[in-house]
Amino acid sequence: MKLTLITIFPEFFPGPFGDGMIRVAREKGKLDVNVVNLRDFTDDPHKTVDDAPFGGGPGMVMKIEPVLRAFESMGLADRAARPAGTRVLLTSPQGTRFTQSKAIEWAALDHVVIMCGRYKGVDERVAEHLVDEEFSIGDFVLSGGEPAALVVTDALARLQPDVVGCFDSVESDSFHSGLLDCAYYTRPAEFRGWAVPDVLMSGHHANIARARREEALRRTFERRPDLLEHATLSDADRKFLRALERERGARS
Numbered sequence: 001m002k003l004t005l006i007t008i009f010p011e012f013f014p015g016p017f018g019d020g021m022i023r024v025a026r027e028k029g030k031l032d033v034n035v036v037n038l039r040d041f042t043d044d045p046h047k048t049v050d051d052a053p054f055g056g057g058p059g060m061v062m063k064i065e066p067v068l069r070a071f072e073s074m075g076l077a078d079r080a081a082r083p084a085g086t087r088v089l090l091t092s093p094q095g096t097r098f099t100q101s102k103a104i105e106w107a108a109l110d111h112v113v114i115m116c117g118r119y120k121g122v123d124e125r126v127a128e129h130l131v132d133e134e135f136s137i138g139d140f141v142l143s144g145g146e147p148a149a150l151v152v153t154d155a156l157a158r159l160q161p162d163v164v165g166c167f168d169s170v171e172s173d174s175f176h177s178g179l180l181d182c183a184y185y186t187r188p189a190e191f192r193g194w195a196v197p198d199v200l201m202s203g204h205h206a207n208i209a210r211a212r213r214e215e216a217l218r219r220t221f222e223r224r225p226d227l228l229e230h231a232t233l234s235d236a237d238r239k240f241l242r243a244l245e246r247e248r249g250a251r252s
């Protein structure tokens with residue numbers, strides 16, 4: 001897939017793009033990342049991308065013209081005429097929350113374009129007329145959209161086919177199938193008297209799989225019960241959750 005990031009800080013990206021799964025995805029030809037410098041689309045000697053807000057008040061606002069020109073250069077200025085596999089996004093703390101299901105949806109697209117906001121934000125007409133969707137990576141305010149774009153890039157890179165060595169590992173990760181993941185341990189089996197659960201040392205694959213599933217259910221029940229509403233659960237899972245509820249009832 002192709003990912004285009006529009007930013008006034010293009011130097012933010014080369015480091016993280018040269019490491020880890022993003023590097024692997026790029027080297028395998030599964031992810032083509034392009035960083036576009038918004039200042040290249042200005043028309044004044046100072047390469048101005050911001051201006052004071054109408055109505056006054058502190059801070060600056062990103063101007064619409066350079067954004068439109070950047071979109072035009074990619075043939076993406078007309079929202080209605082974009083190819084079906086293209087999605088143009090804008091970073092915003094007020095956008096829809098970025099989740100694993102969004103990552104799965106966007107990872108299957110041909111081209112994702114992320115416009116990174118800065119200052120007090122981007123002239124609202126960009127959201128109103130030019131982008132398909134605004135997204136947020138959480139209820140906090142960053143100084144710019146670049147870290148959010150990087151978060152999305154990493155999440156999409158690892159979902160590209162043949163990037164993570166064993167895709168089962170991605171599928172068992174938290175959120176992918178609706179639950180939190182189980183806990184993991186590695187050697188040594190005992191460290192300062194801290195032991196790992198016996199079942200993991202038993203070599204009995206079916207018991208290990210069930211214990212891990214129950215651990216994932218227990219963690220989700222305790223830490224993120226909201227996820228259980230949409231998780232795909234077997235009869236055995238439901239039975240185990242009912243037992244957890246009884247346990248909780250007995251304690252209180």
Ligand code: SAH
Binds near residue numbers: 137139141
């Ligand atoms: N005035 C804005 C915040 C501006 S922060 C407000 O209160 O809603 C500057 C820019 O950083 C934003 O325009 C956005 O592009 C980016 N940003 C900040 N927090 C973000 C978040 N949680 N998720 C995604 N982008 C964010």
